[in-house]
Amino acid sequence: MELELAQPILDLNDRQAVKNRELLDENHVFVLDLLASPGAGKTSSILSTIDQLRDKYRIAVIEGDIASDVDAQRIKQYGIPAVQINTGGACHLESLMIKRALDVLDLDQLDLIIIENVGNLVCPTDFYLGENIKVMILSVPEGHDKPLKYPGIFQASQAVILNKIDTLSVFDFDEQLFRESVARLNPTAPVFPISALKGTGVDAWAQWLSQRIDSVVQGGSMQ
Amino acid sequence: MHEMSLMQGILDSVENAACEAGAIAVSEVRLSIGQMTEIVPDAMDFAFEALSPGTLCEGAQLKVTMIAIRSKCNVCDHEFEHDRYHWGCPKCDSLATELLAGREMYIESIEVEMSDEEPQSGQTDGRDAIVVNAVTEPLSCAGERA
Ligand SMILES: Nc1nc2c(ncn2[C@@H]2O[C@H](COP(=O)(O)OP(=O)(O)O)[C@@H](O)[C@H]2O)c(=O)[nH]1
Ligand SMILES: [Mg+2]
Numbered sequence: 473m474e475l476e477l478a479q480p481i482l483d484l485n486d487r488q489a490v491k492n493r494e495l496l497d498e499n500h501v502f503v504l505d506l507l508a509s510p511g512a513g514k515t516s517s518i519l520s521t522i523d524q525l526r527d528k529y530r531i532a533v534i535e536g537d538i539a540s541d542v543d544a545q546r547i548k549q550y551g552i553p554a555v556q557i558n559t560g561g562a563c564h565l566e567s568l569m570i571k572r573a574l575d576v577l578d579l580d581q582l583d584l585i586i587i588e589n590v591g592n593l594v595c596p597t598d599f600y601l602g603e604n605i606k607v608m609i610l611s612v613p614e615g616h617d618k619p620l621k622y623p624g625i626f627q628a629s630q631a632v633i634l635n636k637i638d639t640l641s642v643f644d645f646d647e648q649l650f651r652e653s654v655a656r657l658n659p660t661a662p663v664f665p666i667s668a669l670k671g672t673g674v675d676a677w678a679q680w681l682s683q684r685i686d687s688v689v690q691g692g693s694m695q
Numbered sequence: 696m697h698e699m700s701l702m703q704g705i706l707d708s709v710e711n712a713a714c715e716a717g718a719i720a721v722s723e724v725r726l727s728i729g730q731m732t733e734i735v736p737d738a739m740d741f742a743f744e745a746l747s748p749g750t751l752c753e754g755a756q757l758k759v760t761m762i763a764i765r766s767k768c769n770v771c772d773h774e775f776e777h778d779r780y781h782w783g784c785p786k787c788d789s790l791a792t793e794l795l796a797g798r799e800m801y802i803e804s805i806e807v808e809m810s811d812e813e814p815q816s817g818q819t820d821g822r823d824a825i826v827v828n829a830v831t832e833p834l835s836c837a838g839e840r841a
């Protein structure tokens with residue numbers, strides 16, 4: 473006998489994500505889910521973004537890693553609240569993990585939460601966490617062909633950060649070719665070339681992010 | 696390998712639905728997966744074989760139907776299928792397109808074997824598919840997902 477289920481496979485995840493979204497909306501908190509491979513410069517980019525935006529917004533960071541809390545420690549040393557989620561082997565964050573992190577954050581004292589997802593260009597793409605936007609980082613040493621190999625994440629991101637541009641002279645990275653393949657996959661996503669290490673280009677990215685935040689967190693809680 | 700955790704969730708849902716319907720075994724599990732998701736069908740097969748023994752799905756067939764990626768052009772309204780790499784409208788070259796299909800991840804249906812006894816609620820005639828609304832609150836015979 474046949475049983476029709478017509479049930480979303482990620483039903484549990486998606487329903488919790490919607491609840492996260494409601495909780496965040498109530499508290500007027502904007503959430504950025506940052507995706508990249510290990511070592512692309514997620515933590516470094518978060519720190520340089522904090523430099524640009526900490527006077528304007530009250531920020532917290534949720535760090536997703538398979539193990540360790542070194543990234544959360546780096547953020548805390550910066551004077552920014554950070555919650556570490558250890559996925560214990562899982563290759564992506566799920567909405568219930570985010571819920572647990574939200575529970576320990578003082579949401580009505582926050583405007584912006586940045587999630588550093590687990591380093592992976594594949595798995596986090598399919599998981600809605602309740603975020604406002606997903607943004608991915610590709611770093612120059614990874615090569616300009618990555619949009620061709622990982623179209624899903626480029627397509628699912630609302631903007632693409634190209635990090636480590638201070639190393640362009642050392643690698644045969646073709647920025648024009650990279651921009652063309654991103655545009656084919658995701659015509660509306662802006663590309664922001666930055667060096668998280670030197671701070672180059674971070675202002676343009678931060679300004680774009682700031683506009684997105686202001687359009688959601690209207691009336692902003694900032695004086 | 697997030698196919699493993701997805702499959703664990705799928706098996707839990709399938710067991711709940713089968714159990715609620717009074718089934719004694721599951722003989723087929725049918726999934727629909729959009730081509731724009733990151734799911735690899737072979738990895739799903741592997742995960743199913745690894746995780747189904749000892750569940751109601753032991754020995755069942757896994758059938759994965761891939762759903763093509765389809766978009767609509769916001770300029771000329773043309774609807775078209777395309778691969779993961781080409782998002783422009785083939786008719787007017789516009790890049791302003793909207794995804795219509797390709798991100799689906801669904802358990803469509805399952806084939807179950809019922810015991811010979813009458814189901815408690817009686818009313819089924821055995822020909823119509825029983826519709827189990829799995830998108831409701833936890834079922835009594837459910838195990839919570841770890
Ligand atoms: N040259 C250069 N190195 C960078 C840049 N951003 C990050 N890195 C280095 O790349 C390594 C990984 O950075 P991290 O932020 O920890 O990456 P994550 O694993 O994605 O969080 C560290 O050694 C950083 O110092 C950059 O813009 N330029
Ligand atoms: Mg990091």
Ligand SMILES: [Zn+2]
Nearest residue numbers: 768771784787
């Ligand atoms: Zn068109």
